[in-house]
Amino acid sequence: AVADPTRLRMLAALAKTELCVYDLALVTEMSESAVSHQLRVLREERLVTFRKEGRIAYYQLLDDHVTELINSAIEHAQEPL
DSSP: OTTSHHHHHHHHHHHHSOEEHHHHHHHHTOOHHHHHHHHHHHHHTTSEEEEEETTEEEEEESSHHHHHHHHHHHHHHHSOO
């Protein structure tokens, strides 16, 4: 799930703050439908969770372990070859 560049961008954004589908669509430059599809995968893999506020769901990383995993993946990707 983390190897996919789209999902990694979403996880990196969620590592900074919780976001709704609309905000994630803006950050990733994807449609809300595509973001929702990717979020389903991330929920199934137990990487993200959400809370509802009225009709809006706000997504966040599941726990500190996921945050560490994402930060490590980003650092690794930025290392020179």
